[in-house]
Amino acid sequence: MVQISVDHDAKKMTFKKKNEKYELEFATIPGDALYPCALFYYMNDEVEFLPNYKEWLVCVFWFWLIGLSCKFYNQAKK
């Protein structure tokens, strides 16, 4: 899986795969917006867009918050 993050303010996109990442600067053109895309050359290659990949990030945040709340609760008990 390749995750792509686009920062519109910094005009920079980041490609991430596992622990590796690569940054690429981009420019905007008035009247010609940017769209996600795939580019092929050979036959029978397939690319899938993953619409729900973000959900794990939300879970990570909530687990972290739960852990933090347990920590504070234990401190308060002491």
Next chain:
Amino acid sequence: MIKKNIDEVNKKLTEYQASIQTSINTQNLWKKMSFKFSPTFKHADIKLLSDHLVKSQNSAGYKFAIMEPDIEKSGKISTFAFKIKQCTSNWVAVGMCHKNIVVSKNYGFNFSAIGHGGYMISANGGSWSNTKYDANNCVKVQIWFNSRHSSL
């Protein structure tokens, strides 16, 4: 004393929650953009297997498949992901592109010059930039995609 500590804990938790919520909203994590491969804005040799899955067919040659809507509608920071389901050739690229430029070139791609409309990374580690010579048609990363029958 215990009540006072619990109140302090609750206060800190509320502050952390607000901080996380701000961070989430900034990154637009809650807003799911329903990107789909366009049945219109694609090369004729691209087959839509579903809204989120495309396949190249018929003949070799560069061919774009564009998704909709545009990225700028998804907020300050847009994030999305692709999975290379099949790449026997070690040449598939993903990223984003200027639709009008790509359409004007009939969904083809001239890799040797800038102005092709794309900002992408390809299976062989290549970087492709519409605007910068030093980030176009050059290997910038280790090979990310396995070359044969990969599913990443």
